[in-house]
Amino acid sequence: MKSRAWGLATFSILVFAFLYLPVLTLVVYSFNGPGVGGFPPRELTLRWYGMLLDDDALWNSVLNSVMVAAAATVVALLFGLCAALALDRVPFPGKYVFRRLVLLPLILPGIITGLSLLMLFVTLDMKLSLVTIALGHGTALISVAATEILAGLQKFPRSLEEASLDLGASHWQTFWRVTMPGLRLAIISAGLLIFTLSMDEIAVSFFLLGRENTLPLEIWSRLRRGITPEINAISTIIFAFSLVTIGAWYRLRKTSEVSGFRC
Numbered sequence: 001m002k003s004r005a006w007g008l009a010t011f012s013i014l015v016f017a018f019l020y021l022p023v024l025t026l027v028v029y030s031f032n033g034p035g036v037g038g039f040p041p042r043e044l045t046l047r048w049y050g051m052l053l054d055d056d057a058l059w060n061s062v063l064n065s066v067m068v069a070a071a072a073t074v075v076a077l078l079f080g081l082c083a084a085l086a087l088d089r090v091p092f093p094g095k096y097v098f099r100r101l102v103l104l105p106l107i108l109p110g111i112i113t114g115l116s117l118l119m120l121f122v123t124l125d126m127k128l129s130l131v132t133i134a135l136g137h138g139t140a141l142i143s144v145a146a147t148e149i150l151a152g153l154q155k156f157p158r159s160l161e162e163a164s165l166d167l168g169a170s171h172w173q174t175f176w177r178v179t180m181p182g183l184r185l186a187i188i189s190a191g192l193l194i195f196t197l198s199m200d201e202i203a204v205s206f207f208l209l210g211r212e213n214t215l216p217l218e219i220w221s222r223l224r225r226g227i228t229p230e231i232n233a234i235s236t237i238i239f240a241f242s243l244v245t246i247g248a249w250y251r252l253r254k255t256s257e258v259s260g261f262r263c
Contacts, residue, residue: 023239030232048229055230061218062234068134068205068214069198075138076194077187080145087146088153105143110203113140118207129210136208137198144197145190152186185253192249196242 033043052058083102087095105113117136118128126132160182164174180187202216209217219231 026232027236027239030229030236032229048233052230052233057213058215058218058230058234061213061215064130064212065199065215068130068137069195071131071134072137072141072198073191073194075135076141076145077149077191079138079142080190081149081187083142083146084149084153087150102146103143105140106147110140110201111207114204114207117204121208127210128208130212130214132208132210133205133214136204137201140201140204141194141197144194148190148193149183149186152183156182188252189249192245199238 030048031044031046033045033047086092087099087102092098114136117132117139121128121132156179160178161174164178165171169177200216201214202220205214205217213221215234219234222228222231
């Protein structure tokens with residue numbers, strides 16, 4: 001038994017090392033004086049972060065990605081909430097098929113989704129821009145929102161809604177004052193996941209791109225000319241932001257669980 005435990009522990013360590021050592025290498029090389037070359041890293045410096053501050057094209061792509069991700073999050077959460085409510089609360093013919101169709105974008109390759117949306121926008125004579133990218137991301141990620149919110153609805157005690165209705169509240173009042181607060185964690189988790197996936201999306205963005213680049217496409221275009229230290233620097237900043245976001249989400253979840261237990 002001990003040998004099996006040691007074997008599993010060793011295997012787990014190797015898997016996590018395979019996943020995170022490249023990220024750690026990227027972070028270290030963002031402070032490397034000679035840039036992306038030379039091992040071991042030496043002459044630690046913040047020079048590449050100073051160069052990053054003066055790289056307007058890269059920061060414009062970051063701003064574009066943030067705006068697209070924010071808009072896609074709103075679109076996906078709005079339609080995902082409606083889909084989750086329909087799946088959980090409303091009996092209707094073809095519900096099983098509808099549930100599978102909602103989850104279909106999770107299975108389809110991004111290239112298929114991007115190409116089909118491109119054909120749709122061309123048919124509608126819409127000019128490709130950040131708006132089309134946001135609509136594409138939001139449409140592709142509705143399934144993520146629907147899945148997360150549906151899981152929250154299935155865990156939500158229906159007795160609270162019934163008590164609210166029995167006390168004289170209308171269905172809308174019950175929805176806004178009882179159901180939505182109970183789904184707060186599910187909606188926040190879905191929003192964070194959608195925002196992250198949208199920031200990282202490249203396949204759909206490639207087909208719907210206009211004149212303005214998003215961050216993944218800007219990095220991809222630069223990588224064709226070779227890795228530059230500014231890319232390591234901006235990737236390190238995004239990695240640090242992700243860690244802070246995960247920590248904030250974990251703290252919010254623990255606080256909500258304690259508050260719910262006290263109630």
